[in-house]
Amino acid sequence: MSNYHKFNLFSFHGKMKILHISWLAFFITFMVWFNFAPLLQAVKTSLGLTTEQIKTLLILNVALTIPARVVVGMLTDRYGPRLVYSLLLVLCAIPCFVFAFSTTFMQAAIARFALGFIGAGFVIGIRLVSEWFPHHELGTAEGIYGGWGNFGSAAAAFTLPTLALWFGGDDGWRYAMAVTGGLSVIFGVIFYWTVTDTPKGATYYKSHHVGAMEVTSRGDLWLLTIMKIPMYAAMGLLVWKLSSPAIGMLSTDISYGIYIALVGLYLFDIKQLWRANQQMLIKPVPAIHRYSFRQVAVLNVLYFTTFGSELAVVSMLPLFFADIFTLTPVMAGVVASSYAFMNLVSRPGGGWLSDRFGRKSTLLILTAGLAIGYLLMANINASWPLWSAVLAAMICSFFVQSGEGAVFAVVPLIKRRMTGQIAGMTGAYGNVGAVCYLTILSVVEYSTFFVIIALTAILGFVALLALQEPSGTMAEINDDGSVTLIDVS
Structure with a gap:
């Protein structure tokens, strides 16, 4: 070679x-x-x-x-x-x-x-x-x-x-x-x-529709319709934060107008979605060209927890260390950077583990480790030596970022011509998670915040049980009508 x-x-x-x-x-x-x-x-x-x-x-x-x-x-x-x-x-x-x-x-x-x-x-x-x-x-x-x-x-x-x-x-x-x-x-x-x-x-291989995701069964169409709701809800949550008395960037009238617009956009989005998939509703898609949107839904939930929690924790960790251990802002920033530094090896490590030991089993182990890691961080207090708190953050970070790598080791193996759309939706769910977690942080204590992330990780673990290990081949149609089979395992 x-x-x-x-x-x-x-x-x-x-x-x-x-x-x-x-x-x-x-x-x-x-x-x-x-x-x-x-x-x-x-x-x-x-x-x-x-x-x-x-x-x-x-x-x-x-x-x-x-x-x-x-x-x-x-x-x-x-x-x-x-x-x-x-x-x-x-x-x-x-x-x-x-x-x-x-x-x-x-x-x-x-x-x-x-x-x-x-x-x-x-x-x-x-x-x-x-x-x-x-x-x-x-x-x-x-x-x-x-x-x-x-x-x-x-x-x-x-x-x-x-x-x-x-x-x-x-x-x-x-x-x-x-x-x-x-x-x-x-x-x-x-x-x-x-x-x-x-x-x-x-x-x-190009997608057949630019304006809407293609699915291959009626059940998947309903599931996709439901999975779009949290994305619009998260944008509504951002509007709510911008219109809150503490920030006051948006007036009540403007915020209500945006809420109505978001509902209208969602309904328009769903209309486009059903229109793009109307042929599938009339004539079933041949088995060789089907894919399971349930796979995408599970990955969305996992990325909500992994990347969503990473964005939220990176935002709050300097303040967390400063408050718990009475550190200066500069020292707290240096200590908290240990969480982000893990990205250089953890995310590639999660992908490598998936390649070597299987996609689903790797995700199950990493998601369980993630839940344990956040439960560990929920117990950090001023009685801990600072080094042990930093070590706990790094251990938790390893599972979070390795989990992200393992999620995107599966995304490209679902349907080649739709990889961008699937990655786009899964990636968006990471941002939805960040918005939700940061909103929760604004109303609860640090320890409760970490426990809530751990609980969503447990939900992700349960959802993972429904994930099918990518196996065999996926089929794509060439311009001349012939079919190419692409290995996924």
Whole structure:
């Protein structure tokens, strides 16, 4: 076997080149998406913002990502990762620049809301990597893509404050943020000229519908209709937080108007969904072309718990350590970073374990470990030595992020031409989880917060029992009507 085909992390040829270019693209999207948090104090001072306005910007930063991941997944399946990722990197630099040079809260708020779209970049790479790697390497490859790309947020935290100081002056933060936007544009061009959607000679299977997900049974259509509700409910929850007296960005009338609009969008979405699948309702889909949406639903629930809890915990962990152990903000931030650092090895590790020991069994073990990890964190108090609390956070983090890697070791093995849409919905559920957990955190104690996450992990474990281990082949139809069988086990 030539080096071109081996899984060699130090290679930059063939499929390995695609993997490295992909995780770098994802890394840059996360760097741009989370360039605000490390420069938060400078932004607050420069724009004369209140603490509540800063909190509003943090909420707006993730608000658009839920629908964006679904939309971008559909576009990826239809037009290919090369074009969609390149456009996303270039176009999302615009709100990055607008935020960097904004002078009012409203300008900053609109730009931050629009920047939530870049959080959908993750979905594109999932489809691209799945085109280049065989099933027995797919979990490892997707884990490296997700774990190393995810580290872009930590890279922003480490480098941007230093960069702002290097530029100097009151506007140093502006130039530091603008640098991330410039990187996004440059890499968008590089991505377009160095990537192809598939290996030479392979077919890129496109989804049949851009506006709605395709299912293959009546029961799955009803299940998908139900699974869309939490996504709209989470956006409603964000509206509720923005209209709360503490933030007060939206008036009561405007918030009610948005609630009505969300209900209308949901009904329109369901109408499109049933219209796209009407042929299936009339004539059953041949067995060879069917897939089980139940698989997707289970993965949604698991990603709600894994990535949803990661986003929520990363947001609150510095404050948690500062409060429990009376640490300075800087020390608390350093200690809490141990949780995020695990991403570099945990997520690829979860994918590798799935490749070696089976998708379902790996997920069952990791989900059980996740529940135990959060129950452990619920018991942390001031009597614990600080090192033991950090160790507990790292153990919990291992199971959380390995679980994320294991989830996306399964996603590309369900239906090839719909991988972007499936990844988009599962990825969106991670953001839904974050919104729900952070809302819960605002009304309960730390220990209760961790216990609630553990309980949802137990629910995820029960749901996992309904997951079918990917096996055999999945079928895709070529343009000439012939059928290609793709190995999934």
